[in-house]
Amino acid sequence: MKKEFVVIGLGRFGGSIVGELISQGAHVMAIDHSSDRVDEFASIATQAVVANSTDEAVLKSLGIRNFEHVIVAIGEDIQASILTTIILKEIGVEKITVKAQNDYHEKVLRKIGADFVVHPERDMGIRIANNMLSNTVLDYLELSDEHSIMELKANDNIAGNSMIDLDIRAKYGITIVGIKRGTEIIVSPQADDKIQLGDIMLVIGADADINRFVKKAM
Ligand code: ADP
DSSP: OOOEEEOOOHHHHHHHHHHHHHHHHOOEEEEEEEEHHHHHHHHTEEEEOOOOTTTHHHHHTGGGGGSSSSOOOOOSSSHOOOOOHHHHHHHTTTTEEOOOOHHHHHHHHHTOOOOOOOHHHHHHHHHHHHHHOSEEEEEEEEEESSSSEEEEOTTTTTTHHHHHHHHHHHHOOOEEEEETTTEEEEOOOOTTTOOTTTOOOEEEEHHHHHHHHHHHHH
């Protein structure tokens, strides 16, 4: 069954979410109060609707409650973003993701029950800065404030070692959950699987432990 999403606000952020969801085969209802924006997405989204999301009756009439996940991608207008989120909560939407403009906005969104708050400019800035500083950490996914999955590029110090040789679970308390080798991916590598130069190791664990491993072993 296809996944069903609603994206409210079709600026650069909301627009790129719609495009990606559609390209991955999801159903998307795209909403904006600007008819120009909606026209632009009429041929892309499953359904494109001109509506003001701060109007509860309108959201109800669109059957928003029946969608799995609603993304509020309203940019500048913080008041509209907050009000929309409150209405979505009241209607009983299961999962709500909201784009925050600043830390204060984020705090309010969390208080009123947004399930996921994203801060794209800030998060992308942190990610790019980290990538610039490190030749080893290629990318990461934050699981909590203290835990992540990181992609680490195997260098000379690591290459040639098997999982047993590295013994990183015992030594650092972290786990290699996969190895990317070109287009191939080895899921849950076995004890005697050897790392090759240039492999990308997917490592899960506490940030502090992963950083310790990178500093000491790589
Ligand atoms: P970005 O930085 O992602 O480009 P914008 O602020 O440019 O963000 O885009 C936000 C979009 O949200 C705009 O297209 C705007 O028309 C839309 N929007 C703002 N308020 C509402 C609202 N109350 N209902 C529906 N759409 C809205």
